[in-house]
Amino acid sequence: MLNLNPDATQEEIDQAFMAMAIREAMIAESKEEIPIGAVVVLDGKVIGRGHNQNKTLIDPTAHAEMIAITAACNKIQLRYLESATLYVTIEPCSMCAGAIVLARLPRLVFGARDAKAGACGSVFNLVQDPRLNHQVEVVGGVKDFECATLITEFFESIREKRRKSGNEQN
Template sequence: MARAYNRPIGLNDPTAHAEVLALRSAAARLGNYRLPGTTLYVTIEPCLMCLGALIQARVGRLVFGAPDPKGGACVSLYRLPEDPRLNHHLEVTGGVREAECRELLQEFFKARR
């Protein structure tokens, strides 16, 4: 339905994370900002902003590879999906192909430095 990658520098937009861009694209394609029944697959655990956007879009399921101890909002730094005060709860599956995702991220950042 949609795919994206991080573009905050290229777009001069601090919200241009891959998750947010994918949500925007999917919502435009479907003509609806709510995306129930959808699954988002990401390499690294989403940050607080991105997870908030997933919740607002009513995404049904999130699958991520590597945890993010510095900014992860699912299990690492925060546990937002477990908050009973939220109106929408999405299913979260983490650690899928974790080693492969971690290696991808390490290679990406090594090439940028």
């Protein structure tokens, strides 16, 4: 639980929990994973957290959101997160957006937009598709510069290492 002023605005609360998601992203980065982090919050308490673990777990579905949602459901022993908020450092992809809808999360807060694969407003908008049985309130752009910088610098570092090794194609 965060020690926030009881009079904190929703924006201040979102900033504080996004900072926790950023810390998760930094854990991923320390493991040479793509630095994306997520936390699930219910009643002001973190009930699930996750960071990308695709390489570590040798699993293309081991995204931060998926891990955080699974942890949250396990923590409260329910398959739906109907009163929780998911905070994630980058706009979720279609797989994660589908999981958000299936978990019936009412609210999603993300940092940076993903112009290539974002499924919460950038490329697709699965979480607000009226054809589905559940729609999600979306708040984007929370700590967006910090979140985007984490990703950008990570991939720049990888490209630089490849240039130095003469292996640009890998």
